[in-house]
Amino acid sequence: MKQKSRRNNVFLILLTFSLLSIIFSGCAVAKTTNRIKIDGRLKVAKDIQIQETKKLFNIGEKITFKITWLGVPVGTVISEIKGIEIIRGKESYRIELTAETNPVMSAVFPVRDKFISFMDIKTLGTLRHEVNRKEGFYRKQAFTDFYPEQNYAYFKNSLDGSEKTFKIPDTPQDTLTAFYYLRTLNISLGDTVTYNIINSEKIYTIYANIVKKEFIKLKNLGTFDAFLIKPKAELEGKETTRGSAIGYFSADSKRLPLISILRSYLFTKIIITLTRYEQGNTQ
Numbered sequence: 001m002k003q004k005s006r007r008n009n010v011f012l013i014l015l016t017f018s019l020l021s022i023i024f025s026g027c028a029v030a031k032t033t034n035r036i037k038i039d040g041r042l043k044v045a046k047d048i049q050i051q052e053t054k055k056l057f058n059i060g061e062k063i064t065f066k067i068t069w070l071g072v073p074v075g076t077v078i079s080e081i082k083g084i085e086i087i088r089g090k091e092s093y094r095i096e097l098t099a100e101t102n103p104v105m106s107a108v109f110p111v112r113d114k115f116i117s118f119m120d121i122k123t124l125g126t127l128r129h130e131v132n133r134k135e136g137f138y139r140k141q142a143f144t145d146f147y148p149e150q151n152y153a154y155f156k157n158s159l160d161g162s163e164k165t166f167k168i169p170d171t172p173q174d175t176l177t178a179f180y181y182l183r184t185l186n187i188s189l190g191d192t193v194t195y196n197i198i199n200s201e202k203i204y205t206i207y208a209n210i211v212k213k214e215f216i217k218l219k220n221l222g223t224f225d226a227f228l229i230k231p232k233a234e235l236e237g238k239e240t241t242r243g244s245a246i247g248y249f250s251a252d253s254k255r256l257p258l259i260s261i262l263r264s265y266l267f268t269k270i271i272i273t274l275t276r277y278e279q280g281n282t283q
Helices: 002-016 177-182
Strands: 030-033 035-038 041-044 062-069 072-087 090-101 112-120 126-135 138-147 152-157 163-167 192-199 202-218 222-235 243-250 257-264 268-278
Touching: 072 112, 090 126, 090 177, 112 177, 177 192, 202 243, 202 257, 202 268
Parallel strands: none
Antiparallel strands: 030 202, 035 041, 062 072, 062 268, 072 090, 090 112, 112 126, 126 138, 138 152, 152 163, 192 202, 202 222, 222 243, 243 257, 257 268
């Protein structure tokens, strides 16, 4: 079971880190280019302006992605801001992410995962993270309550009753809220963003580098001004080597994750592509 748990933790980190990607050649779903003509005028990527981002999210915002593995569609990921709830007296976004394999992949390895995070509206840190994972024969139902003012978190596995209290840094993120936290930052080409992600009661330090700007064309969605983020993760001061993920975000104020490629020694290459965006209600 420990082997399966480690494998699934790698999958979770890479999947919910679906911030992140590199474009793949020969794919009809997405294309990148450094030059593009719009209304007869040539635009070059170096002139892309990374706009200031919004600090508040729209209630009802819903982002849908398609997942492909070795070029074969295997499932979907949907991330949605369901509303605002009060957690220990603090207003927080309720964010839900579901990941499901399609019927073909489910016959081989079914995945039915759901993650719920409560993100403090003011600090953008995690207050609570809930997990319900069904991956093959693996099951996990658990929650973690974060107490950033006291620098500790409380974890409980609802299936076996195990629990744990551990130290955390100020304004922690989980693997889901980290995705939204990045979307709130005002950044420029060459910047490195540093933050902490709590996963499986471990603290990962993430260094996300803004490395270049390009135009991204997505099927049925059009062409976006975009920038590429290349992160690396460290655990207890040592760089992790279990996988990598890099990706493009739109350079407008929405900071939409556009395409991503996730690599690991287990899954070889997983590509996550934005297929639908629903704005929700503007705050």
